[in-house]
Amino acid sequence: MKIVADMDLCQGHAVCAAEAPDIFAVPKRGQVEILDPNPGPEHKADVENAVRYCPTQALLVADTD
Known part of the structure; x- marks a missing residue:
């Protein structure tokens, strides 16, 4: 998985x-x-929660499989 942050939204x-x-x-x-x-x-669940609960929806997870 790859994490991307939209710094305009954060x-x-x-x-x-x-x-x-x-x-x-x-x-x-x-x-x-x-x-x-x-x-x-091993970090998948924590990262998914971080993305889910971000108040400005500034995070995105892309599958790299």
Whole structure:
């Protein structure tokens, strides 16, 4: 899977970092930083939750299979 962030939509709510802290970071008063844009299958559930709960729908997961 590959994670893509729309920086025009991201407002730095940090829901993604709360759902998947190994994959996302959001600095204080900043926007999302994707720590691992191609996480392994062990992170799939956390990443899907981060995408699902993003208040601005700024995250997208694309399958790379």
